[in-house]
Amino acid sequence: MISAADIIALLPILVISATAVVVMLVIAFRRSHALAAGLTLGGLASAFISIFLAVRLAPRQVTSLLLVDRFALFYVGLIIASVAVVAMLSYDYFEHQDVHHEELYLLLLLATLGCAVLVESTNFVSFLLGLEILSVSLYALIAYLKDRNQALEAGIKYLVLASASAAFLLFGMALIYADTGTMEFSSIREISLGGSGLGLLVPGVVLTVTGIGFKLGVVPFHLWTPDVYEGAPAPVAAFVATTSKTAMVALLLRYADLSGVFAYRGVFLVFAIIAIASMCAGNLLALGQRNVKRILAYSSIAHFGYILVAFLAGGVMGIEAASFYLVAYTATLLAAFGVVTVFSSAARDADDIEDYRGLFWQRPVLASVLTLALLSLAGIPATMGFVSKFYVLAAGAEASVWPLILILAITSVAGLFYYLRVVVALYSAPPAHSFTEAISISKTGAFVVVALSILLIWSGIYPTPLLKLVQRAAALHDARDAAFVTKLNK
Numbered sequence: 152m153i154s155a156a157d158i159i160a161l162l163p164i165l166v167i168s169a170t171a172v173v174v175m176l177v178i179a180f181r182r183s184h185a186l187a188a189g190l191t192l193g194g195l196a197s198a199f200i201s202i203f204l205a206v207r208l209a210p211r212q213v214t215s216l217l218l219v220d221r222f223a224l225f226y227v228g229l230i231i232a233s234v235a236v237v238a239m240l241s242y243d244y245f246e247h248q249d250v251h252h253e254e255l256y257l258l259l260l261l262a263t264l265g266c267a268v269l270v271e272s273t274n275f276v277s278f279l280l281g282l283e284i285l286s287v288s289l290y291a292l293i294a295y296l297k298d299r300n301q302a303l304e305a306g307i308k309y310l311v312l313a314s315a316s317a318a319f320l321l322f323g324m325a326l327i328y329a330d331t332g333t334m335e336f337s338s339i340r341e342i343s344l345g346g347s348g349l350g351l352l353v354p355g356v357v358l359t360v361t362g363i364g365f366k367l368g369v370v371p372f373h374l375w376t377p378d379v380y381e382g383a384p385a386p387v388a389a390f391v392a393t394t395s396k397t398a399m400v401a402l403l404l405r406y407a408d409l410s411g412v413f414a415y416r417g418v419f420l421v422f423a424i425i426a427i428a429s430m431c432a433g434n435l436l437a438l439g440q441r442n443v444k445r446i447l448a449y450s451s452i453a454h455f456g457y458i459l460v461a462f463l464a465g466g467v468m469g470i471e472a473a474s475f476y477l478v479a480y481t482a483t484l485l486a487a488f489g490v491v492t493v494f495s496s497a498a499r500d501a502d503d504i505e506d507y508r509g510l511f512w513q514r515p516v517l518a519s520v521l522t523l524a525l526l527s528l529a530g531i532p533a534t535m536g537f538v539s540k541f542y543v544l545a546a547g548a549e550a551s552v553w554p555l556i557l558i559l560a561i562t563s564v565a566g567l568f569y570y571l572r573v574v575v576a577l578y579s580a581p582p583a584h585s586f587t588e589a590i591s592i593s594k595t596g597a598f599v600v601v602a603l604s605i606l607l608i609w610s611g612i613y614p615t616p617l618l619k620l621v622q623r624a625a626a627l628h629d630a631r632d633a634a635f636v637t638k639l640n641k
Contacts (some may be wrong), residue, residue: 153213160211160219162201163227164267170194171260174253184252188242191256195235195263202228215335216277217268218405222470225624226270226401229478233394234263236485236599240492241386243593247497248296255295262288262390266398273409275324275334278402282320282366285395286313292390293383299499305382312375316365323358326351336409356412360421363406366399369459370428373452377440380448385500388444389488392451393481400458400477404470407462422463426555429456430562437569444502446569447487450528453562454480460559461543464550470625471618472539472546478617479527479539479610486603487524490517493596504573509581517597518577520604525570527607530563534611 158165174190177183202224210220238259245252265285272278290313294306324334330351331339339352364372380388407413413422433453440446458480461472494501494517501507511518527536540563547556610617 156208156211157213160205160208160213161217162205163198163224163231164264164271166194166198166201167231167260167264167267170198171257171264174257174260178253178257182251182253184242184246187253187256188238191238191260192235194260195231195238199228199231199235202231212273216274217271218273219271221624222405223271223401225474225620226397227267229481230263230266230270230394230397233397233481233485234259234390236489236603237386237390237394239595239599240389240485240489241384243596244384244386244492244495249298249497250296255292258288258292258295259390262292262395266394269398270401270405272402272405273336275327275336278406279321279324281398281402282362283317285398286317289313289391289395292387293379295387296384299382301382302384303382305379308375308382309379312365316362316372319358319365320362323355323360323362326355326358330355336406340409340411352412353415353417356410356418357421359406360418363399363403364425367396367403367455368448368452369425369455370432370452371425373429373432376452377436377445377448380444380451381442381502385444385488385492385495385502388447389485389492392447392488393484396451396455397477397481400455400462400473404462404473408470419463422459423552423555426456426459426463427558429453429459430558434562434566434569437566440569441504442502443491443504443507443573444488444500446573447484450566450569451484453566454528456562457540457543457559460552460555461546463555464543464546464552466546466550467625468546468549471621472542474621474625475542475614475618476539478621479535479607482603482606482610483524483527483536486520486600486607487528489596489600489603490521490524493517493592493600504576505582507573508576508579510576511578512581514592516601517592520600522574522577523604523607525574527611529567529570532611533608535607535614536611538611538614 170190173194174187177186177190205219206221206224208219209224210218212218238256241255245255262285265281265288268277268281268284272281290306290310293309294302296302327339328334333339361372368376379391383391412418429452433449433456437446437449440449458473458476461469461476464472491501494506507521523534527534530537530540544556544559
């Protein structure tokens with residue numbers, strides 16, 4: 152039986168759902184791009200405000216499917232904020248496209264709903280429900296510009312590969328259920344401790360990791376990433392790179408904490424191999440790229456390898472490091488894709504390095520924003536990216552995962568090359584005819600990317616407020632975990 156307290160705890164999800172319904176009904180009666188965008192932003196703002204009401208009741212288990220605690224609400228807030236940025240960037244970008252604009256915001260809201268369900272999931276049922284709501288929305292968002300061959304190709308690739316990964320995920324869930332008789336994450340821990348046979352549990356976990364790894368875009372499930380980033384509209388690529396992956400990391404952290412299966416040495420080894428392969432392959436494959444969106448795609452593979460280092464470090468500090476890194480990564484990627492968005496034309500996106508050659512001499516502010524975003528991705532001091540990478544290194548050092556730390560440091564240095572290659576192009580002599588010279592810059596887009604750049608600098612110099620927020624939200628672990636690991640190692 153759902154109580155009034157349960158409804159208040161679920162307010163962010165309910166507000167997002169209601170906003171999607173309202174936008175859908177408005178579209179049926181009146182087509183207006185501005186109205187759809189305004190309702191979307193208003194609904195997202197209301198959902199964000201409702202978090203402050205829900206947090207008073209946290210933690211609260213709503214049925215066996217959803218857990219509303221500070222951890223979940225922190226990630227819901229991050230997701231809502233990032234979607235609001237994507238919605239603002241999308242308005243001017245799609246205004247000049249020959250498509251129906253209004254359905255874009257409905258799809259964004261549905262994808263946001265899927266992400267919010269994922270971060271609160273404590274059961275495979277809600278996990279699959281949230282994942283499919285997110286995935287189906289992404290199929291349409293990626294191929295939204297149907298007149299562009301690259302967008303259609305990217306949408307079909309994502310559809311086929313995501314469907315295959317969902318099959319692996321479902322099969323893994325079936326194996327876990329066959330072995331444990333439960334769909335709840337927490338019950339898996341109790342049953343595995345009880346000494347029941349693990350013949351189906353371990354392969355089930357491996358198959359679920361396959362589904363999660365695909366959504367994160369880590370090696371060896373990364374092949375879709377550069378093609379989808381390049382083909383998708385720039386704001387949608389920003390959403391895929393940040394919001395959808397943020398939800399999957401939050402789900403992974405929750406799954407690992409409640410199920411306990413990631414404490415097994417075999418599972419740890421599999422994730423360590425994935426992290427190493429992602430850090431190496433992501434940075435090496437980015438070295439030969441000339442397309443800015445593909446560079447950001449390959450670098451995202453490496454960055455989620457870094458996040459897996461914090462995940463493998465475990466403990467409270469590992470959760471904090473992964474959460475802080477996600478905030479920094481989200482703000483940085485939105486700033487970088489924001490610059491790409493505001494410079495894109497109706498015909499194509501400004502995604503080639505040559506499009507940005509000499510940009511500083513024509514648009515110094517936006518060139519400075521892109522420079523700052525790239526330096527933050529590289530982990531240069533005085534940026535948010537540096538603090539986040541240092542946090543991951545500290546978490547890894549505390550857990551003594553020295554091989555992972557060494558590879559992280561080496562690959563980060565290699566990553567400097569392709570970031571600085573774009574920076575050099577920004578400050579080179581401008582060509583006779585620049586692609587971006589004739590582009591009309593929207594005030595909304597410029598404001599958003601400048602605000603994000605200020606956040607990158609402010610949190611890089613004075614990260615204390617954000618660190619405290621992350622520390623309060625990331626308290627997932629308790630004495631139960633120490634007891635579990637102790638019993639497992641006996």
